[in-house]
Amino acid sequence: KQEVTQIPAALSVPEGENLVLNCSFTDSAIYNLQWFRQDPGKGLTSLLLIQSSQREQTSGRLNASLDKSSGRSTLYIAASQPGDSATYLCAVPYGGSQGNLIFGKGTKLSVKP
Amino acid sequence: DTAVSQTPKYLVTQMGNDKSIKCEQNLGHDTMYWYKQDSKKFLKIMFSYNNKELIINETVPNRFSPKSPDKAHLNLHINSLELGDSAVYFCASSSRLAGGPKDQTDTQYFGPGTRLTVL
Numbered sequence: 001k002q003e004v005t006q007i008p009a010a011l012s013v014p015e016g017e018n019l020v021l022n023c024s025f026t027d028s029a030i031y032n033l034q035w036f037r038q039d040p041g042k043g044l045t046s047l048l049l050i051q052s053s054q055r056e057q058t059s060g061r062l063n064a065s066l067d068k069s070s071g072r073s074t075l076y077i078a079a080s081q082p083g084d085s086a087t088y089l090c091a092v093p094y095g096g097s098q099g100n101l102i103f104g105k106g107t108k109l110s111v112k113p
Numbered sequence: 114d115t116a117v118s119q120t121p122k123y124l125v126t127q128m129g130n131d132k133s134i135k136c137e138q139n140l141g142h143d144t145m146y147w148y149k150q151d152s153k154k155f156l157k158i159m160f161s162y163n164n165k166e167l168i169i170n171e172t173v174p175n176r177f178s179p180k181s182p183d184k185a186h187l188n189l190h191i192n193s194l195e196l197g198d199s200a201v202y203f204c205a206s207s208s209r210l211a212g213g214p215k216d217q218t219d220t221q222y223f224g225p226g227t228r229l230t231v232l
């Protein structure tokens with residue numbers, strides 16, 4: 001059974017810092033891994049999707065890496081800004097159904113000005 | 114130009130009532146989903162629909178029934194509402210169900226959510 005864990009559960013940093021969010025999964029047989037952002041009271045916004053054949057993906061100040069063999073992914077945020085404050089979730093496809101996602105419980109990020 | 118939209122945004126109702134939440138996507142996607150986010154913010158898949166056919170039905174009570182009148186819509190009907198049904202329900206869509214090491218088409222796009230409160 002696939003389980004997704006995110007550490008830390010919450011993180012508070014001053015503006016401008018670089019930071020790393022961690023995601024681990026128990027079953028390494030995944031097709032891809034997706035990082036989302038959720039703002040309070042809002043839906044999820046897809047940030048990055050890494051296919052199993054890839055080791056990393058970049059979008060602006062975000063860089064996500066994937067190490068399938070060790071069951072880990074990291075989301076690196078460079079030069080953090082107050083607008084980055086949100087909950088970040090990682091998710092992997094579920095078992096034989098590649099569409100259904102299993103989510104971690106998220107890391108709540110607060111960037112202080 | 115909202116990609117995935119849900120109505121209503123808030124829904125407050127009494128125990129025992131029957132209610133529906135609507136979802137529409139204008140992305141031309143083949144697959145749609147319903148997720149439930151509980152009070153602890155844990156997000157869990159409920160249903161998947163691919164080309165108007167239910168293909169995965171997670172172990173949710175049969176009081177919940179997804180209905181898809183066409184590829185762009187996936188509505189969630191809930192009968193005999195219970196207190197434990199209170200949560201935020203998210204609709205999502207993706208280009209296809211089956212994944213594969215090809216491109217970004219597996220990305221899921223989420224609606225803004227519907228906060229259901231059962232009194």
